[in-house]
Amino acid sequence: MRDRQAQAPRQDGDSGIENVISYLFYQCPMVERPRGTRDLTPEDMAKRRYVLDSIRRISDSFGFREIATPTFENAELFILRSGPDIVDQMYVFKDKKDRELALRPELTASVVRFFLAELKNYPKPLKLYYLGNCFRYERPQKGRYREFYQYGAELIGGKPLDSDAELIDLAMSVIRGVGLKNAVLRVGNIGILRKLLEESSDILACLRSISTENFDELSSLLAKNGLSDIEDTILSLAKLKGPDVLDEARNLVGDKAIEEVDYLETLGGVLKNLGMENIQYEPGMVRGLDYYTGMVFEIDCPNLGAEKQVMGGGSYSLADLLGGEPIFSTGFAFGVDRMVLALEAEDYSFPSRGLDVYVIPIGDSMREKAMGVLKTLRENGFSADMDLVGRGPSKNLDYANAVGAKKAIFAGEDEWSRNSVSVKDMESGEQTDVPIDQLIDALSK
Numbered sequence: 001m002r003d004r005q006a007q008a009p010r011q012d013g014d015s016g017i018e019n020v021i022s023y024l025f026y027q028c029p030m031v032e033r034p035r036g037t038r039d040l041t042p043e044d045m046a047k048r049r050y051v052l053d054s055i056r057r058i059s060d061s062f063g064f065r066e067i068a069t070p071t072f073e074n075a076e077l078f079i080l081r082s083g084p085d086i087v088d089q090m091y092v093f094k095d096k097k098d099r100e101l102a103l104r105p106e107l108t109a110s111v112v113r114f115f116l117a118e119l120k121n122y123p124k125p126l127k128l129y130y131l132g133n134c135f136r137y138e139r140p141q142k143g144r145y146r147e148f149y150q151y152g153a154e155l156i157g158g159k160p161l162d163s164d165a166e167l168i169d170l171a172m173s174v175i176r177g178v179g180l181k182n183a184v185l186r187v188g189n190i191g192i193l194r195k196l197l198e199e200s201s202d203i204l205a206c207l208r209s210i211s212t213e214n215f216d217e218l219s220s221l222l223a224k225n226g227l228s229d230i231e232d233t234i235l236s237l238a239k240l241k242g243p244d245v246l247d248e249a250r251n252l253v254g255d256k257a258i259e260e261v262d263y264l265e266t267l268g269g270v271l272k273n274l275g276m277e278n279i280q281y282e283p284g285m286v287r288g289l290d291y292y293t294g295m296v297f298e299i300d301c302p303n304l305g306a307e308k309q310v311m312g313g314g315s316y317s318l319a320d321l322l323g324g325e326p327i328f329s330t331g332f333a334f335g336v337d338r339m340v341l342a343l344e345a346e347d348y349s350f351p352s353r354g355l356d357v358y359v360i361p362i363g364d365s366m367r368e369k370a371m372g373v374l375k376t377l378r379e380n381g382f383s384a385d386m387d388l389v390g391r392g393p394s395k396n397l398d399y400a401n402a403v404g405a406k407k408a409i410f411a412g413e414d415e416w417s418r419n420s421v422s423v424k425d426m427e428s429g430e431q432t433d434v435p436i437d438q439l440i441d442a443l444s445k
Contacts, residue, residue, distance in 0.1 A: 036138070036146025046353045047340050048149070051178050052131060055151050055334075058177045062170050064127040064153055069110035071133070075102040077109050080321055089136045103135035108331060109318065111154050116324040124157030131336070143307035143338050152313075154331035161263070163330045164295045164315055165270040171311060171332050172276055175299060178339060179348050183310075185276060186241075187297045188285025189264045190314065192249070194293070195257035196234060200225040210238060211286040237284030249283040260294075267295060291316045295330065301338070303345035310338045354404020357443065359386035360396040362412035370411040373421065373439070380440045400426060407443065 209218040296314030313332025361370035377384040410422040
């Protein structure tokens with residue numbers, strides 16, 4: 001931090017505005033970024049951009065199309081979707097006409113609102129994906145921020161089995177496509193628990209207590225609804241996790257929810273045909289959002305430690321909650337920040353995004369000509385920059401190394417008199433003169 005007491009504002013000869021600026025600089029406290037947010041360096045952004053470029057390429061290859069929705073929405077959209085408890089986790093504010101708005105805590109609700117308002121007449125199934133920042137007022141920790149970047153996909157209007165398999169295939173293709181090696185796919189079916197609890201008047205409360213592992217509350221809710229006899233079954237389902245647990249799940253649920261267990265097995269068969277091995281089944285999986293109705297799934301990257309989950313999703317019913325007709329939908333959301341952290345934890349070698357060329361004018365008389373070379377390079381598709389501060393050749397080479405330039409071009413009077421420039425390979429150190437009219441071809445090779 002600057003030593004703000006090192007000197008006082010000058011009094012003599014200052015204009016009024018200079019006095020104000022001087023006072024602000026030396027007397028006002030340093031403004032810090034809000035807790036739970038981050039500043040991303042160029043290197044951080046290069047890693048994120050690599051992940052986002054991979055996501056777009058893979059999503060496009062699956063026939064999904066990118067959309068965007070507003071960063072803030074009417075707060076009631078998220079309250080309808082998740083219940084009033086979500087307010088404590090949202091950034092809610094009122095505009096100048098006293099309308100209650102909220103920064104989006106996630107994007108699924110916004111996408112469904114968009115679908116109902118403008119996209120419902122599009123051909124089905126509708127395959128959409130999106131990328132954007134979201135905001136939640138949570139306790140910050142590594143991998144969990146109050147502003148975070150999310151990638152999600154929604155498949156609306158397809159058949160359940162095919163749609164669920166397609167979404168999981170896309171999610172795992174993204175995991176593999178960005179370069180993650182250590183990832184675990186966990187698949188469940190919340191329809192199993194919904195069937196067991198269908199006689200309860202507190203289904204959502206029961207599911208929330210299972211999700212948070214508040215089993216004392218679950219016991220009270222079941223007793224209140226005269227369903228204490230299924231408590232052991234639910235607790236046993238909650239513990240079932242692994243590749244070979246579906247037969248045990250059938251024995252636990254009996255005829256009450258056997259079709260939902262069978263669906264999970266059928267889906268697993270489809271996923272194995274798509275190349276997914278070591279699927280971990282969790283018949284008692286409950287995701288923390290109320291609108292999930294069937295298949296649910298999550299992907300973990302164990303190298304991340306406690307915050308190992310990088311994505312979650314499943315099939316849901318949300319259109320009818322927002323005033324539309326019921327339509328089968330399935331989707332997921334990835335934490336882009338966690339994907340980057342997971343790649344770092346695996347010591348992934350991110351592709352370099354250094355400059356193709358750095359142009360170094362030798363002497364002030366060559367700066368204008370060097371700018372012409374720079375312009376030509378950029379117009380021909382090269383990422384290029386040049387010295388803008390008047391360094392000497394040695395310091396310019398240090399700078400070119402620091403920014404990861406692959407080539408350095410020296411524009412000096414001697415070379416220019418021969419209609420050429422000197423090109424240095426920054427990796428090998430080899431340096432050769434190249435005629436100016438052959439420069440683009442030489443660099444392209």
